[in-house]
Amino acid sequence: MNGDLFRGTDGVAPRPAWWLTAQMDDTKGTGEIDITVDTELVDVDGDGLVDVAREVTTTVVDVDGDGVPDIIEQTTTTAYDIDGDGV
Numbered sequence: 001m002n003g004d005l006f007r008g009t010d011g012v013a014p015r016p017a018w019w020l021t022a023q024m025d026d027t028k029g030t031g032e033i034d035i036t037v038d039t040e041l042v043d044v045d046g047d048g049l050v051d052v053a054r055e056v057t058t059t060v061v062d063v064d065g066d067g068v069p070d071i072i073e074q075t076t077t078t079a080y081d082i083d084g085d086g087v
Contacts, residue, residue, distance in 0.1 A: 031061070031065050035058070035060075036057070037056070045084065054079075056075070057074070057077075058072070
């Protein structure tokens with residue numbers, strides 16, 4: 001056995017005439033990444049210090065440049081000042 005099961009017609013798993021997934025078009029040489037960061041600061045007890053901070057980062061990536069987002073990721077980070085020391 002030569003290690004390549006797709007070579008010839010007597011292999012264990014012969015290559016099908018069609019593939020299950022379509023081939024991806026060549027890129028147009030440009031892709032786009034758009035990142036949005038929204039930050040919310042809240043003073044819960046009215047002492048003038050931030051008690052809760054929340055940051056939402058949204059990333060939208062168009063890998064192949066066709067104008068349709070290929071990857072969308074959203075991350076939320078929340079921090080609480082529980083003991084009220086401002087840190």
